[in-house]
Amino acid sequence: AQAPAPATPRKVAVPRRHPRSGAADGGSSGGGPTTSEGTATATTPKADARTKAEARAKAEAKAGEKAGEKAGGTAAPRGRGGESPREVLGRIKGVGPAKQSALLDEFGSLDAIREASLDDLAAVKGIGPALAEAVKAGLDG
Numbered sequence: 001a002q003a004p005a006p007a008t009p010r011k012v013a014v015p016r017r018h019p020r021s022g023a024a025d026g027g028s029s030g031g032g033p034t035t036s037e038g039t040a041t042a043t044t045p046k047a048d049a050r051t052k053a054e055a056r057a058k059a060e061a062k063a064g065e066k067a068g069e070k071a072g073g074t075a076a077p078r079g080r081g082g083e084s085p086r087e088v089l090g091r092i093k094g095v096g097p098a099k100q101s102a103l104l105d106e107f108g109s110l111d112a113i114r115e116a117s118l119d120d121l122a123a124v125k126g127i128g129p130a131l132a133e134a135v136k137a138g139l140d141g
Contacts, residue, residue, distance in 0.1 A: 085110045092138035099126050103135070114139045 089100045107113045121132035
């Protein structure tokens, strides 16, 4: 006759990882989680679910931070009256989405575009001297 199983909960071994490569360490050639003695162990479904839930929570938190940056105004500062820089630039005749992107990529903000010289504006790909004057007039007026 066999002795009854102990009433203590089953322990799941945490795999040891190499500090640089992240590869499993411990002497087992199986590639899966191992104990410190190098014997393979199985993870429980509950442990797998907890790990997946933690990873999902981290990803959602990171996505929330990115969305907060976009909504918070640090990534896309607003112009006068709460308009986005693209809305302000889009009202200027001849400045479409590609030229808006070129200006914002080059200068970073509406304030920097306002402060730029005509020569600096004209040097941006696709702008030229005539459109540089239109941009200046559109942002100053």
